[in-house]
Amino acid sequence: MNDLKTYMKAVSEATEAALNRLLPPETTYPPSIHSLMRYSTFAGGKRVRPCLIMASFEACGGTFGDEHALLACAAVEMLHTFSLIHDDLPCMDDDDFRRGKPTAHKAYSEALAVLGGDALCIYAYECLGSIGRADVVVEMSRALGTGGMIGGQVVDIESEGTQATRQTLEYIHRNKTAALIRACVRIGAMLAGAPGSTVERLSAYGDFVGLAFQVVDDILDEEGTTEQIGKDAGSDREKGKVTFPSVVGMAQSKAYAKDLIDKARREAAFLGDKGQILADLAEYIRVRIS
């Protein structure tokens, strides 16, 4: 796993350099919103989504650090940050802290947090558009819309405090988290010019990894330390959030996560040595709970 850590560090640094280049400086008029956009985008985070884009891109023959792949890496972090800023709003999850720092609406204002999230979404599309690949714009939109991330967020909020079924739980996690992760893997392959059949096989990997990622997040919310997860443990439970441990129990959640990770590793195997980083990324998720 040492190789993976080095890889993740390299992608993280390259993505942050791209973000720093692409986002307007804090001094650009009007300064308040540019300050907020940088504050939230550079608030930490492991940059897992850019790693998936770059690993998939390389597995399909792309070169590490390619300009188009980096634009996609920066865009997906902007989109992820946009979703977190809006998720934290008082009318949504009402979170005051994220990764130990005040959330955007606490550090700035609610109005600026709404607009800052909007602006990050729009900038992300400007980056994706500047790659010159309209198909990537469509792919990302499908993962983000009401048939993906936003749909998952709606059902997540509407299920709070209810006794949700396993089916609802799967819907939320597949859409709220896994859809964007799956899109990262697909877009990496698309940018490398992979044939449709390869993109489809990588989709299956992305599905398993994406769902595993969220199941592990649910487990860590119950069992992780504040340092590990960047927020108070048990906060999902306090909010009456629908989580895997709350619906199927902790033991079954862990077994499910491990099964998903095994399946993801097997899917990555068709790429041979080229799929090693993708297999390691799946394993990296398991390590967080073992």
Added chain:
Amino acid sequence: MNDLKTYMKAVSEATEAALNRLLPPETTYPPSIHSLMRYSTFAGGKRVRPCLIMASFEACGGTFGDEHALLACAAVEMLHTFSLIHDDLPCMDDDDFRRGKPTAHKAYSEALAVLGGDALCIYAYECLGSIGRADVVVEMSRALGTGGMIGGQVVDIESEGTQATRQTLEYIHRNKTAALIRACVRIGAMLAGAPGSTVERLSAYGDFVGLAFQVVDDILDEEGTTEQIGKDAGSDREKGKVTFPSVVGMAQSKAYAKDLIDKARREAAFLGDKGQILADLAEYIRVRIS
């Protein structure tokens, strides 16, 4: 102006048919957000932005009702609706009514209004992406971001209750309203395959029309009837909004609007007969205040 009315009705009907086809039915899971998206998108409105896209597209040799142009028309209405939904939120302008109907957060909930706005923005990009023109995605993003619409909204909110300068006022109006209108005119020309020089000349027309549009809106907020403007007259003043009449006075605002409209008409003249609808659209704005 009879021709223009017929034209506007035809574009409006074609755009609404496209919106109806592109937006998921209300029954699609999760139904609440799809209901909200349709509620706000079909809340009325003159579809001026689609008219500008289609008129520019035709002026540059495109055919009325072309599928790609209609995708752009639907996308810009989704984007305009997204901006209105977020603008109306309690943390922003806190408006309970728009065009005589409860605003999205009143009719549904604040959380759904945030997510519904986000989803309309994302769907709009899916439409633009499906045209297959990444340059149109970039063009639209530049008009919407912090160097355009969002930037204008930030300064608008931050200037409330202050004694703004003429310079700040122009910044707000050029960015909050005119940038998107200018993009419509440019995108219509780009989709028709117009050369760069034509796109630039149409940009100047779009600048004048866009700014005139907002100056007239400010005038109507003071002098118009509730029926004419779809909200209570004088609401900008009550909120301490920076408007042209509040900064330069009513007489000078009217003179400025008329000057902008004359300039727009002159810019459209280089297109000859083909620019007639664009010239009429500029005139249509004048009629609203005379």
